Amino acid sequence: MSDNLWNGLTTVFREALDNDSLTLTEGTTAKEVEGWDSITHVLIVVAVEKKFRVKFTAGEIQRLQNVGEFAALIRSKQV
Amino acid sequence: MRIDTALFLLFLGVIAVVQAMMPGRGRVVALLCASLIFYAVSSVSYLILLLGLCGLNYWAALSLSQNLDQRRRTWVFTGTVLVNLAVLIFFKYAADVITQGMLRWNGHAPAAEAGFAVPLGISYFTFQMLACVTDAYRQTWRIDHGFTNFVLFGLFFPQISSGPIPRAGPLLPQLVGGDLPVVEDRLEGVRLIAFGFFKKYVVANRINEYVTDVFKDQFGTGTLAALIGCCLNALQIYADFSGYVDIAIGSALFFGIRLAPNFDRPFLSTSVTEFWRRWHMTLSFWLRDYLYLPLLIRIRILGKSGVVLAIIITFAVCGIWHGLTWTFLLFGIAQGLALSAEILTKSWRTKRLKRLPENVVRWSGRFYTLGFFALSQVLFRAANVPQALWIYGRLIHLNFSGGLAQLFAARPFFFALDCVAIGSWVGVAYFHRRATSRSTPWFVFLCGLLIIFLGRLGSAHFIYAKF
Numbered sequence: 001m002s003d004n005l006w007n008g009l010t011t012v013f014r015e016a017l018d019n020d021s022l023t024l025t026e027g028t029t030a031k032e033v034e035g036w037d038s039i040t041h042v043l044i045v046v047a048v049e050k051k052f053r054v055k056f057t058a059g060e061i062q063r064l065q066n067v068g069e070f071a072a073l074i075r076s077k078q079v
Numbered sequence: 080m081r082i083d084t085a086l087f088l089l090f091l092g093v094i095a096v097v098q099a100m101m102p103g104r105g106r107v108v109a110l111l112c113a114s115l116i117f118y119a120v121s122s123v124s125y126l127i128l129l130l131g132l133c134g135l136n137y138w139a140a141l142s143l144s145q146n147l148d149q150r151r152r153t154w155v156f157t158g159t160v161l162v163n164l165a166v167l168i169f170f171k172y173a174a175d176v177i178t179q180g181m182l183r184w185n186g187h188a189p190a191a192e193a194g195f196a197v198p199l200g201i202s203y204f205t206f207q208m209l210a211c212v213t214d215a216y217r218q219t220w221r222i223d224h225g226f227t228n229f230v231l232f233g234l235f236f237p238q239i240s241s242g243p244i245p246r247a248g249p250l251l252p253q254l255v256g257g258d259l260p261v262v263e264d265r266l267e268g269v270r271l272i273a274f275g276f277f278k279k280y281v282v283a284n285r286i287n288e289y290v291t292d293v294f295k296d297q298f299g300t301g302t303l304a305a306l307i308g309c310c311l312n313a314l315q316i317y318a319d320f321s322g323y324v325d326i327a328i329g330s331a332l333f334f335g336i337r338l339a340p341n342f343d344r345p346f347l348s349t350s351v352t353e354f355w356r357r358w359h360m361t362l363s364f365w366l367r368d369y370l371y372l373p374l375l376i377r378i379r380i381l382g383k384s385g386v387v388l389a390i391i392i393t394f395a396v397c398g399i400w401h402g403l404t405w406t407f408l409l410f411g412i413a414q415g416l417a418l419s420a421e422i423l424t425k426s427w428r429t430k431r432l433k434r435l436p437e438n439v440v441r442w443s444g445r446f447y448t449l450g451f452f453a454l455s456q457v458l459f460r461a462a463n464v465p466q467a468l469w470i471y472g473r474l475i476h477l478n479f480s481g482g483l484a485q486l487f488a489a490r491p492f493f494f495a496l497d498c499v500a501i502g503s504w505v506g507v508a509y510f511h512r513r514a515t516s517r518s519t520p521w522f523v524f525l526c527g528l529l530i531i532f533l534g535r536l537g538s539a540h541f542i543y544a545k546f
Contacts, residue, residue: 018426038372039386039422046379058376059217 005052005078009071012047016040026068054078080120082240082326083279083541088272090117091330098334103257110231110254110334117236118199125198126234132166133226133233135159136208140222140229143215156216160209167205170197175403200239202400206365207233211247213369220248228255237330241323241543243341244361253336260335266519271329273526274511277534278322281500284535286315289497294460294470305473312460313453316542317345318504320359323541349444351417351451366393386422391415401459406467410458417451500533 006024014022017035030036036044045061048054048070054077064070080087090113098109118126139159143152174197198204214220222229232251238244260268293308324341331338339361348354355363375389391412398411421428432440454471461467507526514522530536 038367039375042372042375042379042386043382045376046382058373061376062217062372063219 005071005074008051009048009067009074012044012051013067016044016047024067026066026071028067029065048074052078080117081541082237082323082330083276087330091272091333095333099259106257106259107228107231107255110235111227114231114234114236114239118234118239121199122196125201128166128198129201129204129234130230132163132204132208133230135162136212136233137222137226137229139212140215143212143218144221144223152216156212159212163205163208163212167201170201171400172403200241203242203244204233204239206244206362207247210244210365210369214247222247224251224255231255235331235336237327237336238338241320241327241541242359242361243324243327243339244365245338249339250336256335258335260333263516264332264335266516268329268332268334270511270514270519270522271325271332273329273523274507275322275325275327275329276530277507277526278318278325278504279541280530280534280536282504283315283319283322285497285500285533286311286318287535290315290460294462294466296469301478302473302476305470309453309457309470309474313449313456314501316456316459317342319542323543346449347445348448349441350421351414351448352421354448354452355414355418362397366397370396383423387419390418390422394418405464406458406461409464409467410455413455413458417455496533500529503529503533 010022010024013024013033014020017033017040019035022033030041042061045056049056052074054074056073056077060073064073080090094109094113098106101109115126118129136159139155142155147155211220211222215222224232228251231254232245232247235245235250235254290308290312293304293311321342328338328340341360343357343360345354345357348357371389371393374392375385378385378388381388392415394411394415395408396411397414398407398409401407401410454474457470458467461470507529510518510522510525
């Protein structure tokens, strides 16, 4: 996983969740992070689409299980 | 067959005996036969309709689990969803539309016998089927069970009438397991059934008389009577609906099947958002997964405005689902507006409320949530908007002179009994939370005694039976 992608993803999550000390791992899920509800999830997706200039389908967004899968999806769109 | 009757308890007993005599697969067949008989008692022709819909949805879920090309998948999915929705909309709203149309056209409503009954549990059945087909389309679930098992899942008798709305993922494997339930599950089921009967007959049915009087202005309702009517109305709908759900979940558990919980002490919620995660949970989560989130994802570019729009549309649909009336629509929109306001002010509130003691924040949150729920339930209960406005008017224009004394004085002896009955709910709930397998006979005995001496038997059907 490239550092740029991981750093960018962490920045988006920290801004959306208003938590400057948030640390993400590939296995991080919404249940483990306070404030990461369905609404924040969609706002994170919008911010990621803008930051990385990618576009996700509805199915792709709803199938995401953890941060690792999210990062892999972004990378697949950037190729 | 109503599930709050002695006949239903007899039905459960007979199935349990038959099931115990069967080998593994035979137990599944026994449950399937019981479900078919349960539905056939309501209507054989609608049973055939639902079996047809089971066939369509099974075929669609199976097709979507295979490697079809995307275009064909979209056609299968869209077509199946449209058929399910068309059947639901036709049966749920056609009678209303025809009645309204005839009233406008010639001033007469059609005779009741000329209309048609709504198939038992059609809403919950449709939600169940739509979830299966959508999950198969999203490839988050695939069907690997036979058609008869799928029919049992669709028509499983404890939950077909009014939910809870099950998901195939957790329920189907339990249904086809064929194991006999362990004694602890059977006893937990019996306790839930007894508690459900108690809530319905002792609490909900008794409260109903007061609420009905207040809404009919039986005693020239004053402000205090209106206020008590609003609070009792909220309490009644909770006792009534959670009583039904306890009987449904308990009946399933009697056969070793764990249905999804539908209530999680909703009156302890500190916000309307939290309330909807604790109230009618299977409907809330269904709306979230199959309407709200897909809609929000499609309009995500609108940011927070999109969130508000998606919430209001979702709750408006939730309101209309209850019935094609202005009161239900306004009820839904009110919930949507409250949730939107809470979401938009969440970070602002969090920062400011940190300065206050935790207990003050928690209890004021509960007071606000309960107050909002009780007020919005007026729309849920009222026959029309003018009646709801009339109740709200009584609350706003203070008038302490009339109503309350007459309301209680009309039945002084029964008023005392009603207080005992409603108060006993706290004790029975406490006993239920702590009851074990050993204390089950005592718990059932207590519920039985209270039902016999304080129950209002033979009263109205469950409120949610009409949805």
